[in-house]
Amino acid sequence: MSAALEAVPAGPLAPESLLRRVFGHAGFRGRQAEIVQHVMAGGSGLVLMPTGGGKSLCYQVPALCRPGLGVVVSPLIALMEDQVAALRQQGVAAAALHSELDEAAQRDVRQGLARGTLKILYVSPERLTLETTQARLAEQPLALFAIDEAHCVSQWGHHFRPEYRALGMLAARFPGVPRLALTATADPRTVEDIRAQLGLADTPVFRGGFDRPNITISAAPRESERGQLRGFIRAAADGTGAGIVYCGTRARAEQTAEWLRGDGYDALCFHAGMPPEEKRAAHRRFARGDAVIMTATIAFGMGIDRPDVRWVCHLDLPRSPESWYQEIGRAGRDGLPAQALLLYGGGDIALARQRIAASPAPDEQKRIERARLEAMVSIAEAATCRRRILLRCFAEDGPEQCGACDICRDPPSLFDGTVAAQKLLSSVLRTRLPSGSHFGAGHVVDVLRGKLTPKVAQFAHDTLSVFGIGKELSEQGWKGVARQLVAAGALDVDLDQHGALVPTEAARPILKGEQRLMLRAEAPAAIAASRGRPRPAAAGAPPAPADDALFEVLRAWRKAEAEAQGVPAYVIFHNETLAAIAAARPADTEALALIPGVGRSKLERYAGAVLRVVREAE
Ligand code: ADP
Ligand code: ZN
Numbered sequence: 001m002s003a004a005l006e007a008v009p010a011g012p013l014a015p016e017s018l019l020r021r022v023f024g025h026a027g028f029r030g031r032q033a034e035i036v037q038h039v040m041a042g043g044s045g046l047v048l049m050p051t052g053g054g055k056s057l058c059y060q061v062p063a064l065c066r067p068g069l070g071v072v073v074s075p076l077i078a079l080m081e082d083q084v085a086a087l088r089q090q091g092v093a094a095a096a097l098h099s100e101l102d103e104a105a106q107r108d109v110r111q112g113l114a115r116g117t118l119k120i121l122y123v124s125p126e127r128l129t130l131e132t133t134q135a136r137l138a139e140q141p142l143a144l145f146a147i148d149e150a151h152c153v154s155q156w157g158h159h160f161r162p163e164y165r166a167l168g169m170l171a172a173r174f175p176g177v178p179r180l181a182l183t184a185t186a187d188p189r190t191v192e193d194i195r196a197q198l199g200l201a202d203t204p205v206f207r208g209g210f211d212r213p214n215i216t217i218s219a220a221p222r223e224s225e226r227g228q229l230r231g232f233i234r235a236a237a238d239g240t241g242a243g244i245v246y247c248g249t250r251a252r253a254e255q256t257a258e259w260l261r262g263d264g265y266d267a268l269c270f271h272a273g274m275p276p277e278e279k280r281a282a283h284r285r286f287a288r289g290d291a292v293i294m295t296a297t298i299a300f301g302m303g304i305d306r307p308d309v310r311w312v313c314h315l316d317l318p319r320s321p322e323s324w325y326q327e328i329g330r331a332g333r334d335g336l337p338a339q340a341l342l343l344y345g346g347g348d349i350a351l352a353r354q355r356i357a358a359s360p361a362p363d364e365q366k367r368i369e370r371a372r373l374e375a376m377v378s379i380a381e382a383a384t385c386r387r388r389i390l391l392r393c394f395a396e397d398g399p400e401q402c403g404a405c406d407i408c409r410d411p412p413s414l415f416d417g418t419v420a421a422q423k424l425l426s427s428v429l430r431t432r433l434p435s436g437s438h439f440g441a442g443h444v445v446d447v448l449r450g451k452l453t454p455k456v457a458q459f460a461h462d463t464l465s466v467f468g469i470g471k472e473l474s475e476q477g478w479k480g481v482a483r484q485l486v487a488a489g490a491l492d493v494d495l496d497q498h499g500a501l502v503p504t505e506a507a508r509p510i511l512k513g514e515q516r517l518m519l520r521a522e523a524p525a526a527i528a529a530s531r532g533r534p535r536p537a538a539a540g541a542p543p544a545p546a547d548d549a550l551f552e553v554l555r556a557w558r559k560a561e562a563e564a565q566g567v568p569a570y571v572i573f574h575n576e577t578l579a580a581i582a583a584a585r586p587a588d589t590e591a592l593a594l595i596p597g598v599g600r601s602k603l604e605r606y607a608g609a610v611l612r613v614v615r616e617a618e
Contacts, residue, residue: 015040015061022064022090024577024599029054030208035180036061038204039144044179046150046200048186049208051326052307052333055182056083059146062178063120064092068141069113070120073128074148075161075302078283080122082305085567087120091601096122097133116140125152125163134173142177145170147198149302150181154193159302164197171199184329186210186394187322189368210325210394214332217387218406219342219380221483221522223476225315226259228343232313233265233293236339240555240575241308242286245295246327248316248348256315257295266292272299287568290559298323306568307334308575313341317348320372321379321393334576344380346441346486349373350493381487382407383414383520417519420473420481421510423448425490427466428501431459438500445470445478480522488517550617551582557613561606572606573597585614 015036019025028036032054035047039062049055063070074080080096087094095109095118112118113136127133147153153164170179181198185191186207195201220228229245237243245260247253250271260267266289270282286294287306294300298318312331318324324342332338356369379389387402401408427444446453447461450468461467470478482501485491490507494500509515555569555578562569573581577597586592589607 013065015065018061018065019057020599022092022599022601023057024595024597024602026596028057031206032057035206039178039180040065042176042178043203044200045181045203046191046195046205047180047182047208048191048205049182049184050210050212051184051329052212053184053208055148058182059144059180060087060120063143063146066143068143069118069137070143070146071128071137072120072122072146072148073125073167074122075125075152075164077124078280078287079302079305080124082287082568082571084122086571089567089571089602089605090599092120093118094120094122097127098124099126110136113140125161125167129163129166129169138174142174144178144180145174147179147181150183150194150198151185151190153197154190168197168199184326185322210396211387211391211398212329212332213402213404214335215328215338215340216404217328217340217390219344219382219386221480222315222343222345225343229313229315230263232339232341233311236311237291238310240290241310242289242291242306243293243311243313244300244309244327244330245293246312246314246316246318247295247297250297252315253295253297260293260295268292268294270294270296270300272297288562298327301327304330307570308336309333309338311339311341313343315343317342317344317352317380318376319352319369321375321390322372324376324379325390325394334574336576342380346483347493347495347499349377349486351495354495377487381484381520383412383518412520414518415521417481417484417517418510418513420470420519421485421490421517422513423466423470424478424481424485425503425507425511427470428491428503430464430466431461433459437497438494438502440499441479441482441501444482444501445475448478449475477522481519484519548582550585550614551579553613553617554578554582554610557609561609573602581610581614586611
């Protein structure tokens with residue numbers, strides 16, 4: 001590499017210049033500038049930003065601008081490796097230190113440290129808390145510590161990692177070195193816990209905007225799960241990028257991967273029960289494949305760095321808006337349109353409630369979990385803009401209507417469901433057996449609609465006064481009423497009794513006519529999946545990549561290049577950069593350098609090849 005094009009110069013560089021020169025970005029976004037300035041001045045703090053919000057630059061830029069080594073704590077080896085690969089592409093002397101390096105690689109890192117040639121070091125918490133590592137770090141100037149995925153320090157979060165606890169010692173052991181913790185978790189209790197554990201209680205919290213306008217969000221009752229998922233994938237996938245299906249259990253994740261493969265998709269599976277090497281292999285294939293689908297439990301989370309996840313589908317109700325938002329936030333990090341679909345049923349809601357009730361957790365924690373779950377239910381059953389309800393969970397006020405959720409695009413009609421609810425609740429009560437057991441929604445609805453099934457005959461339910469009093473609604477309409485009564489807490493679902501509907505105290509005022517109930521009408525085809533390709537978000541969302549032959553040729557070139565180097569494709573250039581190149585058709589290096597995402601190092605590496613591809617495609 002010639003000295004003139006060295007991406008990271010030896011002398012100090014202002015953050016804005018470095019951002020342009022190394023990362024090829026025109027300017028900071030949101031609160032990045034403020035955070036970078038704070039750390040440049042030696043300050044510590046906590047950064048809360050949604051996934052895709054741009055947390056990495058908050059520590060990478062000051063690490064490169066301040067004298068000394070930037071140390072980044074990261075919980076996952078796959079994540080570290082991809083970040084290191086991306087930084088090296090940008091001409092940054094970066095390395096990772098973790099338990100799986102071979103002897104030679106470890107020696108390289110040690111030498112880099114000893115010679116002071118490394119600028120950014122990713123390290124696992126286990127390694128960092130070793131005395132030998134700390135002694136080595138203490139011998140050199142340090143630019144900062146960044147603690148990525150900082151919610152791992154908190155027992156309140158879903159990803160508690162005991163090793164993270166030990167990071168509290170950094171403050172005492174390395175006084176004067178700024179410590180920046182970063183997470184996408186915004187839940188107040190976890191936030192306070194992170195600050196306390198990491199000794200950041202007296203430092204500022206930087207909360208970035210939580211809205212992700214390029215992700216269109218939808219939710220629908222689960223009717224024909226496979227059909228709904230198939231339709232959604234067809235509408236959301238564009239043959240590139242990746243998709244994620246989140247499942248409530250390991251078995252469901254495995255089965256879903258299997259039938260998707262049967263459909264001809266390149267579907268992988270990931271859950272905590274798999275051996276580590278299989279998990280790592282799945283991670284790698286996910287990071288590199290085009291049109292690859294990961295079906296997973298929530299164990300698949302951290303380390304999903306690829307910016308072109310085009311869609312995320314949940315087959316089961318997540319336990320809180322925080323986890324749902326974090327999971328769907330993995331889509332569309334490149335800022336291009338992405339889709340999220342949530343499928344759920346009344347059974348999910350009941351099961352989640354029962355799990356909390358039966359858990360041995362302290363009451364205080366159960367109360368919090370219950371509140372989170374109910375917030376999630378209200379998002380799933382929303383009759384007004386879903387994004388607005390979601391953002392309110394993060395104490396953010398969105399516009400009345402976001403224009404990029406299923407409700408805004410196709411508002412559901414509401415009807416006075418008081419009489420329907422009374423009919424359904426009466427049918428539940430009248431069909432109760434002398435033993436006290438109840439029937440499930442299927443049978444209750446058959447009775448309402450006056451359907452003479454063998455089960456109806458067996459229990460002589462055709463002789464009940466409620467038999468056939470509900471012909472005004474379809475079967476699906478009645479199931480919708482039942483589900484909404486479950487969501488409203490007037491019915492419970494007894495999962496030990498094959499999903500029997502059991503009325504609760506809250507059913508009483510409805511039956512007595514003391515409470516009016518507005519319900520959502522279930523349109524016959526009211527599933528997001530069948531609505532075809534969603535229109536791009538009205539405002540705020542950038543345009544999709546130019547539908548251009550040149551874009552495809554550039555992608556093919558990038559794929560070959562990535563394979564030759566053994567790195568993920570986005571590490572070479574993001575889709576948005578390729579799209580910008582395809583649109584601008586730069587004729588020379590100067591023109592190429594103006595494209596966002598093209599820094600010095602990439603220019604040096606790829607200008608020749610890219611300009612040739614552009615020229616030949618004329
Ligand atoms: P996070 O770690 O918060 O999930 P990343 O740091 O990976 O998010 O950033 C998400 C995406 O946004 C990346 O593709 C990154 O290149 C891009 N990005 C971040 N900051 C900027 C910026 N100032 N200008 C342009 N792109 C940016
Ligand atoms: Zn909306």
